[in-house]
Amino acid sequence: MFPLHPVHLLQRRWEALNGLAVEMRTRDPQRALELRVTRRYVKAHGRYWYVFSGAALLLPTPRLRLFQRRLHRDARRATARELETLLSLGWREQAVGLWLIAAGRRVDLRNRLADMAAGDEHHGLADIGPAAACLGEDQDAETLARYLHVALAQGDEDGPRLALAALLHLDDRLGTHRAQEFLTTDGPWERYAGHAADPDDLRRSIAEYLALFSGGRPTSRAELVRDGAYPPGWRGWHLPPFF
Known part of the structure; x- marks a missing residue:
């Protein structure tokens, strides 16, 4: 992994000071x-670039642990008003x-x-699934079902x-069967995607998040190495460093 050029670092510091x-x-x-x-959260020296690409699932362990610590720290510190403000802005802010x-x-x-799931505009809600899954209650399942009906x-x-x-x-967690109405033959998912969904594959994808x-520790990185897509010593892409 190559370090950023000093000019790029100075440019990012200047942008941060100018924004302040x-x-x-x-x-x-x-x-x-x-x-x-x-x-504070979206332009935080580039570390939430991982959010926009999902590359956090593929980080090597030292970077992954640092990213998780800072993510959880910010998740605790952010006020409800700050989070509501993020959700009311563009797709990058909503994702974060x-x-x-x-x-x-x-x-x-x-x-x-x-409220967001019930709206007509869903641009930027790609991560509403993991968010609702982490909250984990019956009301969150209803939110997802409402979102899927519209989306x-x-x-x-x-x-x-x-x-x-x-x-x-x-x-699986609550002992309910809300997903079945979307997975039936010629049901909403099949009409949307043109093919039947693989429940096991879906479960693996959400388990990573x-x-x-x-x-x-998500298994995506280890699976890519095991499948030969990347060599055992693969260190990932050139990603923004943490500051």
């Missing part, structure tokens, strides 16, 4: 809050907000997730697969 200066000069309290949460809710098991944001009918590209996987996980958010 703009935030301090802003007189509108709501706009100042939006700038603050974006600077959902990961923080999942990692911190922030039940105080449960109703906010339900599958609209043909949303991001979100339905992980949401269905999360719903299967909650069915649950392991990540609970402080465990």
